[in-house]
Amino acid sequence: MKAAARSRRDRIRAQLADLKMPGALEALDEVLAKVDGGATASEAIEELLGAQITLRNNRRLQAAMRSSRLPAIKTLADFDFSFQPSIKREQIDSLHELGFLERRENVIFLGPPGVGKTHLAISLAIEAAQSGRRVYYGTLVDLITSLEEAKSAGKFGHRLKTLTYPSLLVVDEIGYLPISQTGAMLFFQLINRRYEHASTVLTSNKGFEEWGDVLGDDVMAAALIDRLVHHCHIVNIRGNSYRMRHHTELSKALHAAPAEQRSSLHRPRRTTKTKKEKTTSRRGSSPPPNV
Numbered sequence: 001m002k003a004a005a006r007s008r009r010d011r012i013r014a015q016l017a018d019l020k021m022p023g024a025l026e027a028l029d030e031v032l033a034k035v036d037g038g039a040t041a042s043e044a045i046e047e048l049l050g051a052q053i054t055l056r057n058n059r060r061l062q063a064a065m066r067s068s069r070l071p072a073i074k075t076l077a078d079f080d081f082s083f084q085p086s087i088k089r090e091q092i093d094s095l096h097e098l099g100f101l102e103r104r105e106n107v108i109f110l111g112p113p114g115v116g117k118t119h120l121a122i123s124l125a126i127e128a129a130q131s132g133r134r135v136y137y138g139t140l141v142d143l144i145t146s147l148e149e150a151k152s153a154g155k156f157g158h159r160l161k162t163l164t165y166p167s168l169l170v171v172d173e174i175g176y177l178p179i180s181q182t183g184a185m186l187f188f189q190l191i192n193r194r195y196e197h198a199s200t201v202l203t204s205n206k207g208f209e210e211w212g213d214v215l216g217d218d219v220m221a222a223a224l225i226d227r228l229v230h231h232c233h234i235v236n237i238r239g240n241s242y243r244m245r246h247h248t249e250l251s252k253a254l255h256a257a258p259a260e261q262r263s264s265l266h267r268p269r270r271t272t273k274t275k276k277e278k279t280t281s282r283r284g285s286s287p288p289p290n291v
């Protein structure tokens with residue numbers, strides 16, 4: 001008697017609970033109200049499933065924020081492309097479709113401070129986390145410190161394995177702080193392990209020509225860059241600091257810094273790309289004139 005009295009709505013509720021779809025369950029009443037108001041069946045199904053996917057993605061993101069050490073939530077939707085016209089929106093949109101992760105390609109954001117390198121690296125990591133991939137974030141210095149600590153504790157192999165495992169590793173801030181030669185060696189081993197195995201997203205305020213100075217070893221820097229850019233998307237951002245957007249005069253003064261510091265910046269060494277990627281990144285990878 002009781003079962004017969006259960007309305008279809010109740011049965012759907014029970015089904016959604018059975019399928020462990022709390023997002024859809026919560027949205028059910030609202031979606032059915034829309035159907036009563038004239039929404040089509042396909043619209044209703046799309047909205048119901050969409051509610052479940054949103055909840056799942058949020059949960060994945062929360063879990064990733066705990067385990068990945070991402071320092072903040074920065075998304076593509078928050079990024080103001082009109083502020084940074086040197087960035088090709090199509091290239092960034094296409095990277096956020098995550099094909100590069102499938103192909104185990106790398107992404108390198110180059111450019112001066114404040115232009116959105118970390119923001120875009122994090123937004124790629126968030127997109128990847130929401131799609132169920134494991135991601136990990138560290139500044140170059142943090143990653144090297146953790147490798148050095150692991151080495152002294154006799155756990156280097158284990159740490160290397162842990163950092164090789166994520167589908168996407170963000171290595172932020174290459175170039176702000178000098179690295180010891182031993183540290184650079186450990187980092188090289190990490191990149192060597194990840195090479196053609198999983199994608200790494202890197203950011204740097206220094207052009208490749210200066211990575212030898214950053215890593216304290218020109219030969220190793222060349223070998224590192226060689227592996228990194230083999231399958232790689234280079235996004236070269238030229239523009240003003242978003243942090244300084246309300247301080248135009250100060251920003252101009254800082255950008256009038258010594259020419260030799262910037263003349264050699266952001267010139268990629270060698271890269272193999274598909275035709276489409278070549279077109280999308282050619283503009284970004286052309287070196288700035290001596291400005």
Ligand SMILES: Nc1ncnc2c1ncn2[C@@H]1O[C@H](COP(=O)(O)OP(=O)(O)O)[C@@H](O)[C@H]1O
Nearest residue numbers: 078079080083113114115116117118119242243
């Ligand atoms: N184009 C942009 N639109 C919106 N926010 C931006 C943009 N560029 C940078 N930001 C914000 O400005 C701050 C500095 O950007 P960040 O990505 O850390 O710069 P970088 O890593 O290049 O030094 C961050 O809070 C970031 O979210």
Ligand SMILES: [Mg+2]
Nearest residue numbers: 117118173203
């Ligand atoms: Mg940064």
